[in-house]
Amino acid sequence: MPHWPSILLAVLSALYALQQVRMFRIYRGHIHSPTVRAMQPNPTLSAIAIRSAVTFAVFAALFLVVPWPRVLTYITGVWVCRAVIDVVLCWLGRGQFSITAPMLTDKGRRVFLLNSASKVVGNSVWLGVCVYFFGF
DSSP: OOOHHHHHHHHHHHHHHHHHHHHHHHHHTSSOOTTTOSOOOOHHHHHHHHHHHHHHHHHHHHHHHSOTTTHHHHHHHHHHHHHHHHHHHHHHTOGGGTTHHHHSOHHHHHHHHHHHHHHHHHHHHHHHHHHHHHOO
16 A cells, blocks of 8 residues: 555646646647637647656656665656657657757758657666665
């Protein structure tokens, strides 16, 4: 049974995920927001919002299922998976990279891809540290 801090973090993560789903719908133009106002569909902001929604929904589940401090290992594992997906999307020029990728030169795309790949390396190092100290 998870303790109250885990439950609190799970509820907060789930609420944030729901808020990001709402933002996704706003960025797609499906619902009106008094703050953002009506807007044309924006694929970049939509991709960022849905990525955050999925990430925090996974975090909410992890907080309820995995005991402390091992949950930190799984959270860094999610970061690694998200970084790998970002590299693939960056390489394909899709998702949040759909606007930026076509505007770059070949050298700019290579630098952009290497920057995304460096996140995979950095998050993998953090994952290794967490596995070493907290287990898997």
